[in-house]
Amino acid sequence: MGRAPCCEKMGMKRGPWTPEEDQILINYIHLYGHSNWRALPKHAGLLRCGKSCRLRWINYLRPDIKRGNFTPQEEETIINLHESLGNRWSAIAAKLPGRTDNEIKNVWHTHLKKRVNKKQNNGGDTKDINGINETTTHDEDKESMIVETTSPQQFSNSISTFDISNDNNNDIMSYEDISALVDESFWSDFVSVDNSNHKEKKIEEDWEGLLDRNIKINSYNNSELYDDDMEFWFELFTSNRRIEEFSDIPDC
DNA sequence: AACATGGTCAACCGCTAGTTA
DNA sequence: ATAACTAGCGGTTGACCATGT
16 A cells, blocks of 8 residues: 655645635635545645645534634533543544534644543542532633633634635624634534545536635735635635536536 | 844655555 | 455644734
8 A cells, every 4th residue: 555645745735724715715615515625736736735624624624623722611521522422533523513623623632631640630529520520720721611602712713714814994804704704504514515526627627616716716816815805705606606507507 | 232142933854655657 | 264445543744924123
């Protein structure tokens, strides 16, 4: 079994994803699904390896991702499942809808592990794992009691991810705005569709057409890349609506 | 105010398992 | 049967941010 060559390929972009890349990936998966991650970036016109695209989609762009802090119940579930499953993060994630293995792994390493260790070292003190009857005064644990709120860290990450540099420009869309725009009804129409039978050639032609449009939309003023977000998204979605018609092509 | 330290999380790396030709 | 290939998994890294000194 040979190991697949991947990101070391020349010209592959690495590091944080830009909003444009995100949108290209979202739209491509919207239209054609993700039956072949390796071929996806090439067809979509992304300078990323398939692995990177898959990770970005699974850990961040997927429509069913639940953002916000873990609830005490979720934390309890993670602790319990970790006790029985060990570091099988994907198995644990399967029991927590909307949570990714990566996210669970991070939460475990950042505070749940410490909490469990502390508990073990103290020989199991009065602290209740589910967080409801906690007697601890640690800030870290207090934080975990805040249910379904956006943590400062997550907020800042959203900002960094979307690179919103102008604080005063209210027209710029935040991640939350985009999430609201790209709501469940948006996703439900296409994500589950298996488009693997579409002919690759057709995909390339259709997609390149969309890409050209989007590049044109974006390229007219690169120095103020995000000032025209509303127009960008509007154009993008209206383009999609037209190109979506291609999805009616009968399966081969 | 400036620097050091620690926490958080997205992204990458390297491996294995499964699939296909 | 097996070699080539891909998807998925878990571990690790590094950038960013908050807090402490």
